Amino acid sequence: MNKLALQWFDEAYQCLVTQGLSxxxxxxxAQLAAWDKQGQHGEFDKWCRLIEKLPDLPAQDVCxxxxxxxxxxxxxxxxxxxxxxxxxxxxxxxRKGPFDIYGMxxxxxxxxxxxxxxxxxxxSSLKDRKVLDVGCGSGYHLWxxxxxxxxxxIGIDPTELFLIQFQAIKHFIGPRPVHYxxxxxxxxxxxxAFDTVFSxxxxxxxxxxxxFLEQLKLQLRRGGELVLETLVVEGDTSTVxxxxxxxAQMRNVWFLPSVAALTLWLERVGFKNVRLxxxxxxxxxxxxxxxxxQGQSLADFLDPEDPTKTIEGYAAPQRAVLIATRK
Numbered sequence: 486m487n488k489l490a491l492q493w494f495d496e497a498y499q500c501l502v503t504q505g506l507s508x509x510x511x512x513x514x515a516q517l518a519a520w521d522k523q524g525q526h527g528e529f530d531k532w533c534r535l536i537e538k539l540p541d542l543p544a545q546d547v548c549x550x551x552x553x554x555x556x557x558x559x560x561x562x563x564x565x566x567x568x569x570x571x572x573x574x575x576x577x578x579x580r581k582g583p584f585d586i587y588g589m590x591x592x593x594x595x596x597x598x599x600x601x602x603x604x605x606x607x608x609s610s611l612k613d614r615k616v617l618d619v620g621c622g623s624g625y626h627l628w629x630x631x632x633x634x635x636x637x638x639i640g641i642d643p644t645e646l647f648l649i650q651f652q653a654i655k656h657f658i659g660p661r662p663v664h665y666x667x668x669x670x671x672x673x674x675x676x677x678a679f680d681t682v683f684s685x686x687x688x689x690x691x692x693x694x695x696x697f698l699e700q701l702k703l704q705l706r707r708g709g710e711l712v713l714e715t716l717v718v719e720g721d722t723s724t725v726x727x728x729x730x731x732x733a734q735m736r737n738v739w740f741l742p743s744v745a746a747l748t749l750w751l752e753r754v755g756f757k758n759v760r761l762x763x764x765x766x767x768x769x770x771x772x773x774x775x776x777x778x779q780g781q782s783l784a785d786f787l788d789p790e791d792p793t794k795t796i797e798g799y800a801a802p803q804r805a806v807l808i809a810t811r812k
Contacts, residue, residue, distance in 0.1 A: 486521040489533045493652060497639070497664035504615055504637045504662070505678065512674045513666070520667055525645050532649040535575050536656060540565050542587075544659030549632035552598060553625060555657045558588025576650050578778040581622040586657055594778035596771045597625045600685065600714070604806055607762035609710050611635040614680035617704050619670050620687035624651035627663050630683070637662040639679075643669045675703035685714035685806075690737050698754045705811040711756060716741045717764070717805040722749050726799075733786040733795045733802055744805050756809035767802040 486494075494517055501509050526532075542561065548554040558566065570589050573579075582593030611633040621627055621640030624647070630638045640651070642665070651665045670687075682704050691697040701711055718726045720743035732738035742750065748759045769792075772783040783802070788794040793801050 486518070487525075487530060487533050489537065489652075490521075493664075494666070496660075497666060500637055500639075500662055500664055506615070506637075506639075506676065508678070509674065509676055516668060516672050517666070529645050529649070532576065532646070535572050536649065536653055538568075539572055539653065539656050540568060542657065544657065547658050549628045549658070551632075552585065553582070553628045553654070554585040555654075556587040561587045573653060574777075576646065576653060578780060579623065579650060580778055581625045582777075584625070584654060586654075592775040592777050593623075593625075594772060594775060594782055597622075598629075599771050601626060601629045603763045603765065604685075604712060604714070605629070605633065607760075607806070607808060608712055609681070611681060615639075615678065616681045616683065617641070617679040619682065619684040619701060619704075621647070621651075621665065621683075622686075623647045624654065624663075624665055626683065626685070627651070627665070628654070628658070631661060631663050635662075635681075638664075640665045641668045641670065641673070643667050670697065670700045670704075673700065673704060677703060677706055679704050679709060680706065681710045681712065683712045683714075685712070686804075688713065688715040689739060689741055692739050694740050694742075695750060695754060698750060698756075702755050702811055707811055709811050711751075711809045711811065712762075712806065713747075713751070713809070714804060714806045715747070717744055717747065717803055718800060719743060719803075721745050728797065728799060731797060732799060733783070733797070734781070744807070747805070747807060751807065751809045755812050757812050759807060759809040762806040762808050764803065764805045767804055 501507055546556050579593045581595050581597045582591055584591040611630055613636045616630050616635045616638045618627055618640040621642045624640050627638045627640045648665050648667050682701055684701055688694055718741045722745045724743040725746050726741040728738055744761055751759045769784045774782040786796055787801055788796055
C-alpha cells in the first residue's frame with residue numbers, strides 16, 4: 486500500500502479505537518487491503534507525491550465554523566503561494582467547496598456552503614456526536630460538521646481524487662478527528678453506532694434506493710438522525726420518476742421520487758419523525774464552471790430556450806433535504 490495512504494488509514498484506525506468505533510476494525514483493514522490490491526487510479530501515486538510537496542506550514546487562523554478558511558496571505562511568501570496554487574491545480578477538477586487557503590480562493594463547481602446553510606439550521610446539534618457522511622466528495626462538509634463541534638467525523642466515498650483533495654486540505658488544517666475512507670456504503674458492516682448520518686447527492690445514483698436507505702439506517706444507533714439530500718420531483722406518494730437514459734447528461738440517475746414518496750420510503754424501512762427541511766431548485770449560480778472546474782456544468786445541461794427543463798426535456802434539478810430518526 487502507498488506509504489502515505491497507509492499513514493492516513495492508521496490515523497483513522499486510532500480514531501475509531503478512541504471514539505467507540507473499534508468494532509469497525511473487524512472488517513475495515515481487510516477492506517482497505519482489498520482496495521489496495523484492486524489498484525488505484527493511475528495517477529494516485531503521483532498525487533500522493535504532490536501532496537508531500539505541499540509546504541509544511543503551521544495550522545493557524547483555521548476557521549471551519551462559517552466556511553473553510555486557512556491562514557492569511559500575509560502568513561506566507563509569494564513563492565509559497567504560487568507553490569500551493571500550482572500543486573492544488575494538479576488535483577483538478579475541484580467540485581465541492583469552496584476553500585480559502587492563505588488568501589487563495591479555491592472556487593469549486595458547487596457552492597457547497599449554500600447547501601450547508603440550508604441544512605444546518607434544521608438538524609439536531611452535532612456537538613459531541615459521532616458523524617458519518619456517505620458520499621462525502623472532497624470532504625467540504627466534513628469540515629463544516631466538525632465546525633459544529635462534532636466529536637468525530639468520518640467520510641466515505643470510493644473516488645480516489647476526492648480522497649486526495651481531502652488530504653490536501655487536511656495537510657493545512659492539521660490533525661483533527663476527521664477522516665476519509667475510500668469505501669462505498671455497500672462495503673460497510675452494520676455498525677449501528679453513529680449519532681448522525683448524512684447522505685447528500687447519492688440516492689439517485691443507486692439502482693436499489695430501498696436497499697440504500699436500509700444501509701444508511703444500519704449505520705445509525707437507535708434514535709440517531711439521518712440527513713438525506715437528493716433530487717426529487719413533484720407528485721404524491723406514488724410518484725417516482727426514472728429517466729429513459731440520461732438526466733441532465735448524467736447516465737447514472739435511476740430514481741427521482743417525490744417528497745411524499747421518499748417520506749413513505751423512509752418510514753417503510755424503519756425511520757420515524759420524517760420531516761422536510763428544504764426544497765430548492767438548483768441554480769446556475771450554485772453549480773457552475775470555474776477556473777478550478779473548467780468542464781461543462783449545470784448551464785450546459787439545461788435547455789437553452791427553457792432553463793426550467795434539462796436538455797432532455799425533463800424538469801430541471803430540484804433537491805430536497807429530509808431529516809428522519811431511526812426507530
